[in-house]
Amino acid sequence: MMRVMLHLGAQVLLLGLLAPLLPGLITKVKAWVAGRRGPPVLQLYYDLARLWQKSVVLSSAASPGHIAGIAVAWVATLGAALLLPLGPWASPVGFRGDAILFVYLLALARFCTTLAALETASAFEGMGAAREVSFAVLTEAAVMAGLLALGLQSASLSLSVMLLPAAGPATALLVLGLFIVLLCENCRVPFDDPNTHLELTMIHEAMVLDHSGPPLAAILHGAALKLLLFSLLLVQIVLPAGASSPALALAVLAGAVLVLTLLVGLTEALIARLAFNRVPLFLTTGFLLCLFALFVAWKAGRP
Amino acid sequence: MISGLLLVSAGCGLAALAVAKGAPRLWLGVVLAGLAGVLAAAVLVLASGAVWEWRSSWVLGGEGMHLRLDALSAFFAALLTVVGGAASIYGGSYWSEARHPRSAAVGRCWWSVLLGSLTVVLLQANGLHFLIAWELFTLAAYFLITLDRQAGEVRRAGWLYLAASHVGTLCLFAFFALLAARMGGWDLGPMRDHPELAPLFWLALVGFGIKSGMFPLHVWLPSAHANAPSHVSAILSGVTLKIGIYALVRFSGWLPVPEAAAWTLAGGGVVSAVLGVAFALGQHDLKRLLAYHSVENIGIILIGFGFALVASAHGHPAWGQLVMAGSLLHVWNHGLFKALLFLGAGSVLHATGTRQMSRLGGLWRAMPWTTGCFVLGAAAISGLPPLNGLVSEWLIFLGLFDAAAAHAPASWVALAAAILLGVTGALALACFVKVCGVVFFGLPRTAAAAQAHESGWAMRGPMLALGAGCLAIGLLPVLFYGPVAAATAAWNPALASAFAPTPLLALGAWHLMLAALLLLAGVALWDKVRRNGLRRALTWDCGYTAPTPRMQYTGGSFAGIITGWFAWILCPAHHGRAPEGPFPGQASDAVHVPETVLEKWIGPLASGVMFLAANVRQLQQGRVQAYLFYLVVGILLVLVVAFAGGAP
Numbered sequence: 001m002m003r004v005m006l007h008l009g010a011q012v013l014l015l016g017l018l019a020p021l022l023p024g025l026i027t028k029v030k031a032w033v034a035g036r037r038g039p040p041v042l043q044l045y046y047d048l049a050r051l052w053q054k055s056v057v058l059s060s061a062a063s064p065g066h067i068a069g070i071a072v073a074w075v076a077t078l079g080a081a082l083l084l085p086l087g088p089w090a091s092p093v094g095f096r097g098d099a100i101l102f103v104y105l106l107a108l109a110r111f112c113t114t115l116a117a118l119e120t121a122s123a124f125e126g127m128g129a130a131r132e133v134s135f136a137v138l139t140e141a142a143v144m145a146g147l148l149a150l151g152l153q154s155a156s157l158s159l160s161v162m163l164l165p166a167a168g169p170a171t172a173l174l175v176l177g178l179f180i181v182l183l184c185e186n187c188r189v190p191f192d193d194p195n196t197h198l199e200l201t202m203i204h205e206a207m208v209l210d211h212s213g214p215p216l217a218a219i220l221h222g223a224a225l226k227l228l229l230f231s232l233l234l235v236q237i238v239l240p241a242g243a244s245s246p247a248l249a250l251a252v253l254a255g256a257v258l259v260l261t262l263l264v265g266l267t268e269a270l271i272a273r274l275a276f277n278r279v280p281l282f283l284t285t286g287f288l289l290c291l292f293a294l295f296v297a298w299k300a301g302r303p
Numbered sequence: 304m305i306s307g308l309l310l311v312s313a314g315c316g317l318a319a320l321a322v323a324k325g326a327p328r329l330w331l332g333v334v335l336a337g338l339a340g341v342l343a344a345a346v347l348v349l350a351s352g353a354v355w356e357w358r359s360s361w362v363l364g365g366e367g368m369h370l371r372l373d374a375l376s377a378f379f380a381a382l383l384t385v386v387g388g389a390a391s392i393y394g395g396s397y398w399s400e401a402r403h404p405r406s407a408a409v410g411r412c413w414w415s416v417l418l419g420s421l422t423v424v425l426l427q428a429n430g431l432h433f434l435i436a437w438e439l440f441t442l443a444a445y446f447l448i449t450l451d452r453q454a455g456e457v458r459r460a461g462w463l464y465l466a467a468s469h470v471g472t473l474c475l476f477a478f479f480a481l482l483a484a485r486m487g488g489w490d491l492g493p494m495r496d497h498p499e500l501a502p503l504f505w506l507a508l509v510g511f512g513i514k515s516g517m518f519p520l521h522v523w524l525p526s527a528h529a530n531a532p533s534h535v536s537a538i539l540s541g542v543t544l545k546i547g548i549y550a551l552v553r554f555s556g557w558l559p560v561p562e563a564a565a566w567t568l569a570g571g572g573v574v575s576a577v578l579g580v581a582f583a584l585g586q587h588d589l590k591r592l593l594a595y596h597s598v599e600n601i602g603i604i605l606i607g608f609g610f611a612l613v614a615s616a617h618g619h620p621a622w623g624q625l626v627m628a629g630s631l632l633h634v635w636n637h638g639l640f641k642a643l644l645f646l647g648a649g650s651v652l653h654a655t656g657t658r659q660m661s662r663l664g665g666l667w668r669a670m671p672w673t674t675g676c677f678v679l680g681a682a683a684i685s686g687l688p689p690l691n692g693l694v695s696e697w698l699i700f701l702g703l704f705d706a707a708a709a710h711a712p713a714s715w716v717a718l719a720a721a722i723l724l725g726v727t728g729a730l731a732l733a734c735f736v737k738v739c740g741v742v743f744f745g746l747p748r749t750a751a752a753a754q755a756h757e758s759g760w761a762m763r764g765p766m767l768a769l770g771a772g773c774l775a776i777g778l779l780p781v782l783f784y785g786p787v788a789a790a791t792a793a794w795n796p797a798l799a800s801a802f803a804p805t806p807l808l809a810l811g812a813w814h815l816m817l818a819a820l821l822l823l824a825g826v827a828l829w830d831k832v833r834r835n836g837l838r839r840a841l842t843w844d845c846g847y848t849a850p851t852p853r854m855q856y857t858g859g860s861f862a863g864i865i866t867g868w869f870a871w872i873l874c875p876a877h878h879g880r881a882p883e884g885p886f887p888g889q890a891s892d893a894v895h896v897p898e899t900v901l902e903k904w905i906g907p908l909a910s911g912v913m914f915l916a917a918n919v920r921q922l923q924q925g926r927v928q929a930y931l932f933y934l935v936v937g938i939l940l941v942l943v944v945a946f947a948g949g950a951p
Contacts, residue, residue, distance in 0.1 A: 055836030111685060114740070115740055130864060
């Protein structure tokens with residue numbers, strides 16, 4: 001019991017402290033490609049610290065659930081992150097079938113953020129929320145297919161076991177499909193532009209227009225955590241864990257997440273945004289890639 | 304003991320009929336006492352696993368009474384009593400003497416008949432009496448749906464319900480009559496050793512499928528559930544749909560089932576789940592939307608049940624019991640949260656007088672309790688942790704995955720079903736974000752919504768109780784696994800092997816931990832916000848100076864992206880005028896989703912039947928010459944048959 005608590009505490013601290021690094025790195029890469037110097041890598045940490053001290057301006061239409069919902073969404077994202085193994089360390093709270101809980105924890109976060117957006121009675125936030133829940137239908141299909149493929153490869157539906165073995169025959173398809181999901185779920189280009197200034201075209205940023213102070217800090221931190229969580233998932237699909245010494249495995253894991261982050265940054269810098277009516281098509285491509293991966297895994301596992 | 308309890312309940316049922324006319328409070332007490340008796344009997348059976356059976360020499364319609372309460376009946380009876388009790392209390396003040404002087408007393412009468420006949424259906428072990436009780440409950444439901452029959456819409460909904468139900472009953476007449484003819488008696492019980500009975504299950508599938516509202520047999524359901532008084536809607540979708548499921552489960556346990564029927568049920572379940580929620584997304588009427596979600600959830604139940612049938616046909620108890628347990632638990636879960644949502648919708652209707660979501664908004668200020676309960680129900684029906692919807696869907700997911708991993712026959716179907724179940728969850732989430740956001744949050748769109756009021760304790764209490772039920776199953780799923788396992792074993796003893804629910808225990812622990820953390824985080828963030836200082840200001844609307852509530856995003860626009868994907872089946876109709884000219888004057892746009900299945904498929908089919916019937920009627924027009932002609936033709940035909948082929 002004590003060990004489990006220690007492990008959980010360490011994982012929360014590690015993930016929570018490292019998460020805000022990723023958006024900073026992505027911004028840095030984008031600035032670097034564009035030939036600018038860009039804000040410091042630790043900018044999000046400064047932002048979070050400042051927001052945490054600020055007072056709150058709350059929409060006069062919003063209920064207390066507007067703020068409680070943000071806390072729920074943050075806890076749900078953190079819970080999903082706790083289900084992931086970290087290299088050789090299996091999740092201490094994992095169990096058979098936790099992959100399903102993982103998907104639904106992310107859904108809980110989405111339920112709360114979109115509902116909080118609708119609470120403000122703003123049409124922009126309604127638009128953002130509508131896009132978020134609609135595109136999530138396709139990403140959830142892709143994630144479900146991807147997780148089932150992993151499950152069939154490892155004959156288990158527990159994330160710690162599913163991510164343990166080395167890459168199976170379906171990995172290339174799966175990684176590509178889930179990379180598209182990562183970009184969409186974390187509102188990166190080509191689905192959403194975190195730096196855009198036009199409310200009409202935003203998804204995630206449009207939903208948080210009316211948040212401020214500590215709730216906004218929780219939202220930003222939760223978004224960074226979600227990015228880290230998807231990166232870890234994607235990286236551990238490729239990397240076999242447990243083969244080497246723990247320190248080496250952790251270093252490899254961190255390096256791989258770094259590489260993935262740079263890749264996201266390069267994608268953002270080099271690709272233009274998609275028109276909204278193209279987004280479902282691209283997401284369907286991601287889903288089909290995961291579906292083919294599932295098909296390969298199913299064929300490979302047949303006696 | 305059980306006999307005594309049920310006898311007391313029967314007495315209460317008769318007493319309820321007697322006092323329904325004049326004494327509402329006494330009636331409520333008697334009804335609750337009767338339900339408590341049934342609940343106690345059901346709990347006893349579920350806990351002990353014993354089967355209670357009672358045969359009597361008392362004859363009705365030439366058949367001796369034969370009642371039987373096993374774990375499967377008890378499982379559904381428990382749901383009936385809980386939802387029935389909550390809805391009875393709610394109905395007492397929702398459809399009170401003061402508000403509905405013409406129909407309140409009649410409503411109580413039919414309500415007693417409905418609850419009584421549903422209980423009898425669950426207890427019956429005689430085909431003839433089963434049919435009688437089935438018909439009685441159909442009629443009672445019809446009169447309850449049309450309680451407010453001044454409105455034409457209500458009458459039409461009631462008529463559609465009656466017609467559809469009787470198409471089903473016709474199939475059941477054929478089913479029970481053929482069964483009785485083959486078996487030489489009306490007594491029901493296990494008859495798996497008669498493989499020649501298998502084709503009969505198709506009749507049962509259609510008959511009970513209509514009652515359970517599976518796609519595309521659901522055409523009567525949306526309008527009936529939308530137009531019935533809300534406490535009636537709650538019991539119709541919470542319990543009577545499940546009686547259709549009960550009958551399917553019951554007879555598939557007793558009769559041999561053709562494998563094609565099992566696949567039909569599983570496939571129908573997938574189609575119901577996805578299309579049910581797609582249609583729900585297109586609705587503007589709060590209760591009609593909830594009714595379409597019943598189609599979706601019946602689909603989820605049928606996915607589990609269909610795969611359980613496949614599993615038992617091929618001898619795969621391991622994952623068979625997982626999908627069956629998920630399916631049965633979803634029966635309870637859906638009963639609880641759908642009744643909760645319908646009661647919530649009733650409170651909204653009661654407070655504002657409208658079911659149109661585009662006229663509501665911002666109700667949380669006036670109705671905090673209702674809002675809280677409704678959002679809880681919405682989270683539960685979307686399958687979110689730490690509530691009950693996830694527990695049953697998780698069991699089904701686990702079973703489907705094991706089916707695929709075991710490379711059982713056609714296991715790719717299980718994979719497809721799992722993915723589509725996930726998609727259904729995401730669609731349901733989108734739909735309930737829309738409902739909660741548009742109805743309860745934001746700003747009131749009309750004066751009626753602004754002047755809403757919270758409902759009284761007699762209406763809040765049942766909602767809180769049902770919400771507590773959702774929370775209890777979510778947080779302590781292991782406690783509720785016992786009854787589910789008992790019912791599964793009663794359905795098919797082959798699936799009875801002791802499944803040690805360790806993953807379920809882990810899920811329950813997770814839910815408990817999550818609930819505690821959510822509470823903690825919510826309180827902590829609120830506290831931090833209060834200490835930092837909180838100021839209210841207008842929502843930022845791009846610097847627009849005169850925002851009005853009409854500028855809010857509507858339900859139609861919110862669901863627009865997804866309904867666009869399903870336009871091939873929803874066939875949304877646009878009305879309105881596009882802006883014209885360089886200085887456009889008035890312009891408008893409205894979208895509504897028709898009852899595509901009813902209007903495009905069932906409607907033409909029905910007119911075809913009517914056309915045929917009208918033509919057949921030409922034969923009978925009262926002219927003696929024509930009848931003589933028929934006679935001559937008939938005799939000639941007989942002669943031809945006798946001489947040409949029939950004679951040896």
